Amino acid sequence: MSVNVAVMRCSPEAVFAVLADAWVFPTWVVGASRMRGVDGAWPQVGSRLHHSFGVWPLVVDDATTVLEWDPPRRAVLQPAGWPLGEARVELDVRPRGVDACVVRLREFAVRGPGRLVPDAVADALLRVRNRETLRRLAHIAQGRAQNREALVSGRAPESVPEVVPGPVPGPVPEPAPEPREG
Numbered sequence: 001m002s003v004n005v006a007v008m009r010c011s012p013e014a015v016f017a018v019l020a021d022a023w024v025f026p027t028w029v030v031g032a033s034r035m036r037g038v039d040g041a042w043p044q045v046g047s048r049l050h051h052s053f054g055v056w057p058l059v060v061d062d063a064t065t066v067l068e069w070d071p072p073r074r075a076v077l078q079p080a081g082w083p084l085g086e087a088r089v090e091l092d093v094r095p096r097g098v099d100a101c102v103v104r105l106r107e108f109a110v111r112g113p114g115r116l117v118p119d120a121v122a123d124a125l126l127r128v129r130n131r132e133t134l135r136r137l138a139h140i141a142q143g144r145a146q147n148r149e150a151l152v153s154g155r156a157p158e159s160v161p162e163v164v165p166g167p168v169p170g171p172v173p174e175p176a177p178e179p180r181e182g
Helices: 012-020 022-028 119-153
Strands: 002-008 032-038 048-055 058-070 074-081 085-095 101-111
Touching: 002 119, 012 022, 012 085, 012 101, 012 119, 022 032, 022 048, 022 119, 032 058, 101 119
Parallel strands: none
Antiparallel strands: 002 101, 032 048, 048 058, 058 074, 074 085, 085 101
16 A cells, blocks of 8 residues: 655645546546546546546556545545556545645555555555655645635736737738728
């Protein structure tokens, strides 16, 4: 079993907002390469998201099922990527102070050939992969939280430059007059 822990500069709710947005799954899950579909009930228990993992053209279609959904505290997912098998992924999120949280990700094989990989080998591989997975999740959750705070506080317009650097376009030509019917 692999266990990774990360401190994120956002609320547990911000983390769960990312988890609830199934279409960004390949953005934060290392190895996921594309989304193919999302059940309308996502993220309710029993709902699934359909994605692929690998690098094209060597991709395997996968589906991940929600086993437990208790925002903003806990989510348990079960990805199934045969022929490799199925895994259990547990995400536990706890507040830390006012503007931070601690996220613990546990992952282990539950079915298929992945269970035959020695624990020490699986743990070493998953630990590296899931460190990056949590890093990506933090970038999205923290970025969304900062953008939301900027919008609520009214600081958002200041963060957007009025002039975009680059070549200055020439004068905009006047449109040609439309022919008159006569």
